[in-house]
Amino acid sequence: AGGICIAQSLKIPHEHKPSDFDKIIRQLLDTRYARTVVLFASDEDIRGILNASKRADQVGHFLWIGSDSWGSKNSPIHQLEDAAVGAITILPKRATISGFDAYFMSRTLENNRRNVWFAEYWEENFNCKLMSSSKKDDSSRKCTGQERIGVDSKYEQEGKVQFVIDAVYAMAHALHNMQRDLCPDVSGICPEMELAGGKKLLKYIRSVSFNGSAGTSVTFNRNGDAPGRYDLFQYQRSNGTGSGYRAVGQWTETLQLNMEELRWPRGEQDVPVSVCSLPCRAGQRKKVVKGMPCCWHCEPCDGYQFQADEFSCKLCAYNMRPGANRTSCRPIPIIKLEWHSPWAVIPVFLAMLGIIATIFVMATFVRYNDTPIVRASGRELSYVLLTGIFLCYIITFLMIAKPDVGVCSFRRVFLGLGMCISYAALLTKTNRIYRIFEQGKKSVTAPRLISPTSQLAIAFSLISVQLLGVLVWFGVDPPNTVVDFDEQRTIDPELARGVLKCDITDLQIICSLGYSILLMVTCTVYAIKTRGVPENFNEAKPIGFTMYTTCIVWLAFIPIFFGTAQSAEKLYIQTSTLTVSMNLSASVALGLLYVPKVYVIIFHPELNVQKRKRSFKAVVTAATMSSRLSHKAADRPNGEAKTELCENLEPNSESRGSGRPATLMFITRMV
Template sequence: MIHTGPELLISQLNDVSQGMGAENSAHSDSFATVEMICNPGGDRHHSRAMRPCAPVELLIMAGPGLCVKLSTIWRAFLLMRTVVDFALPQETYAPHSIRTEGHLTLGGLFPVHARGADGMPCGDLKKENGIQRLEAMMYALDQINQDEILLPNITLGARVLETCSRDTYALEQSLTFVQALITKDTSDVRCTNGEPPVFVKPEKVVGVIGASASSVSIMIPQISYASTAPELSDDRRYDFFSRVVPPDSFQAQAMVDIIRALGWSYVSTIASEGSYGEKGVEAFTQLSKEAGGICMAQSLKIPHNPKLEDYDKAIQQLLETPHSRAVIIFASEEDIRGVLNATKRANQVGHFLWIGSDSWGSKGNPILQLEDVAVGAVTILPKRSSIEGFDEYFTGLTLENNRRNVWFAEFWEENFDCRLLSASKREDTSRKCTGKERIGADSKYEQEGKVQFVIDAVYAMAHALHNMHKDLCPDHPGVCPAMDTAEGKILLKYIRNTSFNEYKIVGQWVENLQLRLEELQWPDGEQEVPISVCSLPCKTGERKKRLSYVLLTGIFLCYIITFLMIAKPDVAVCAFRRIFLGLGMCISYAALLTKTNRIYRIFEQGKQTVTAPRFISPTSQIAITSSLICVQLLGVLVWFAVDPPNTIIDYDEQKTINPKLARGVLKCDITDLQIICSLGYSILLMVTCTIYAIKTRDVPEDFNEAKPIGFTMYTTCIVWLAFIPIFFGTAQSAEKLYIQTTTLTISMNLSASVALGMLYMPKVYIIIFHPEMNVQKRKRSFKAVVTAATMSSRLSQKPSERPNGEAKTELCENPAADPMRKGAVEKQRQTDRDMRASAGIPAPPAVPMHSRTVESIQSSSRHDT
């Protein structure tokens, strides 16, 4: 697919009071693959591997008779867990995870809950970013496991953890994924009974989907659906990381372009503390400096674990520069909502002009009950399409059929504002849930913006595993030992070479075509539009009109023979007379015969097959013409051999009664029979060419030389029919020599003039006097016509009963090309009009031309992403 850069959607909040196919694929128009689509410059996104610590031995008693010696990395793991545990507040929150069985396990990291307040690691449930994205992964896994072609005989399981929108908590959770990679040294360890230690090996996670935050990265192949921090493009630090969304640098450039388009020159920025917000604002600041014309008024940062005072302070700082109403906000959902609330508390509704990043996008949660503050906000998000299959899946979830999601009961309470149990954490409502509520019917539902990217990430991982299985286990059903022990780097190689096919809109047609040629992609990576023409247009001096040159040469020789016929005879002149007497006509008619024969063979074979006939190329035409001319030259050579040219003095031409007055005439030794034989072959070519001209008289006008050639041959035949009686009728005349010579030269000159005038003069006239008409005519005997009804039996059909509710488009034969067909069409039309009149049906209205979308199958990924 030809990418000139990632495609972003720009949306504006109006004043309101309140990918693969749809089923088996979820590829977006621009980002339906890993990293390279989002970062055309070639940067790759990777993760940082953990470094081993100094050798330390640690023995843990695992039970009676069971002891375990852990290696260096295991020790490091426990230390990291301890550090994280102390870093997090000790409270009653009980972490959960989703575990589904499978031959291969994919990990998942999702922000199911918001960042907690007052020392709590997790806060309120995130219905859109959390639950919908999580269920998108489960939906994609269900679709893949049901697919008999993708990963046959292999089931993908899941181990889904939540991040609580906090990097430290996400780090603690992600350590679960690396337990199976830790090497345990048991060489020096024996249990009390002398037996070697026994370990319960944790499940191996082959790849991770996530995370949403940019600061979470581990040493397992990871495909993120929402991490957009630019530093993740550093392949030296994040060599296991890939993503299906563009980095922030692209939306920062989009923001700069929007501000310049709106004519704003004085703006402020707000960023959440952390990689996403700070790097996004940094990219915007740098790009705005390079673009010029944009001044920065304030650059504020919302700290981790902010309080209400922090948001109020940020708004007060923005108000210190009242002329800077435009505010660029790179922040998390919680911080966006906090800023909007602070704006409302400061009674500044309508003052600020918000430009939001993709974390705001088109989500409803950040502006819930704050729509009046956010009216007019312009937000950016990666272009994506809604997955219809997911809508059906998600709205069909109930408490009974979705027991695998440990957070679904909490979501149910939050979504329907009810309580499932008396011990429920919800204290703001006494309404009990019945379990019969339905998503979308009893609550508002809209597909979250990055659901598609989650599905993209899962399918990218599945395709990579599928390709790896084909290479490592070619004849082994299921997971073979080679694949089971494969390292993450091997899978990473396959992830970076995963490609998808999809439809991408590259233009539209509304009364005229708008086509973006630069976005078209062709097989084999071709950049230029492939060629599909009858013949390539010729460059200057390359028209390849070789037969025209041959014909002009023959016409020129026909004129030259006049001077040879009246020249003083000698051996050389007589030799040239023999050569050129029939050669000029032979060359002319050989060229015309080759042309008419070619046209005839094309249409005759076209009646039987679509295959082009043989020998119709310019080279073949020259070869055929040369063969016909060689026959004439061969006859002349035989003539030279049998009767060498010489001159004679003929006294019979000037006989007198008085011998003393007799005078001889010097002439070439050529008899009348020899002249006729020399011209006979040319006349045979002329007659044959005339026959073909008659046969090709009804060809389409696209072959615009057929009719002029026909007229030329008809006129030439008349000229030579007049020549024969004059030439032979004067055989006994005293002026025989002069009459025959004059008749011969005039006939040849007339033949040449007829060909020159009928074949070339019209073209010269157009070129000189009407150059605007010097274009190729393209007419078709078939035309597409739009009809409201095609048969009288369909007159009673309503538009809704027709396919797609549209008027039918048919390809009908042009009646003008066939008089009989024209009469049949007129008769059918009259019948239709009579039936309408008898049935009381009005004449059908004109059918409007509807907008049509032009689509081209594109590959939405690049290799080595």
């Protein structure tokens, strides 16, 4: 009440020892910031508390407030003045009743008739012994009976005399009013009054109102308390005037305190603060100690919590984080992969080099479109393959660009399309080679669908599967952007970031690339099957090396991509890994399949000439005989077989001078 809260309520044992007071001081220090101690204790107990504070070296720490039992007496603080400095005490306002002094000082052993304790008081006041049954020891002198109060002893009117007189008058007024109400026609006590009981008498006592012995009004409130009238004192020590109690205010219905007159221990200038717990800082909640409503522990709102009110913390919304002082929430910053980031610079640099190289190769092929090397490499599928390689490089820029609906749409289309085009063209080539030589083992008839038009049709049919899958993806889940607040939701909210990205999951990325990977694996299988074909006839071996290297690249990509799924750097690592893997795949195909051809076209044009034309029958026969001779040579432990292929320019022409058809001859030389 009144803004006052009790941190602790301690009792002084009835039979106490010095250790009991030491324990009380230790308990008071548990709530160290609650410095004010209100004492309702006897003089002896007050001395015990002050002594214990000195033993604990806490002089000046506690601010004592003494009840009227302390008042302005010197006995509780004798030789403990330093521990009592700053203590504020109260004493009921009182007036000296002059008639009482005259009456009491005239009392003697002879004229006392009704005070049964007067003889005991006489012995204590004059330090003498009246009778053998007295409690005074035998060494005390005998009382003569001629002693006089105030003459032979020091006398000072007891401060509560006024209140005793007023209490007697209050009882008298209550009985008078009660008799008047219950016995209006009877003088004295009537039966109704005898049976009234204490509760009814208390009601009359609380209802009295009269002027007391000091001329002040005597009334009681509904709780039975008389109006409080107190003088306030503070025990002060001054070098000039010495130590003593100094009046600093009073209470008469309201507090009147002279702040300029107050002096505090330890020389404090401002009014000392006494609280059980210091106020919590911003961003901290109060955890109230059970049974002590004004005492609490301050607990910080941690993680993504903010201080909702004085006693609770609440979690910020998923897209928010607590402010600097944790009293509110603020939006989490949104980031994306920036062009200047090292995770983007390297893939972009590789992609730019690849695009320049691809354009250069394509321009070279267009410029020398009708030369033997370009024609022999299968011009139609070469341009398809170069287009796929170009798209593999282009996807790097789409993966790093700021996500929006348009960018996300292009990502879905081109993410797997470049690889699909590349490996569809390579698969068509390797499949053609495989079918030609497999057919040659059975007959000299050329297999179906090996013409350039057929090859393009096969390649585009394979590519259409990827495009169909993308169209279905668009229909089922339209492209959109999302902000992922979980990816970089760090323990420290200050480091938390929302990641702006396309609404494409890791599984969807793998599914989009899955068809291309299937084409790549199938192409690798055909490359392995055609590895024994003589390199003079086709690109089987360069394609094989390309596919082996590409498989290694993507085998390294998969664990890196999925292994970083829980990393805070997931956006950067996965994007960089994906784009670098696609750049490397395109670069491997470009380097192994086209760089040697471009080198010959530009630097050795003398090699870019028409060679002897081979019929399908000649090609098949050569491949079959080469395979057989290789097996025979392997059966000769001490020799090596070397095969030389000789062909006429026109397989169907007649040999000069012989009139016989030209034949394909193999000369095996034993070394």
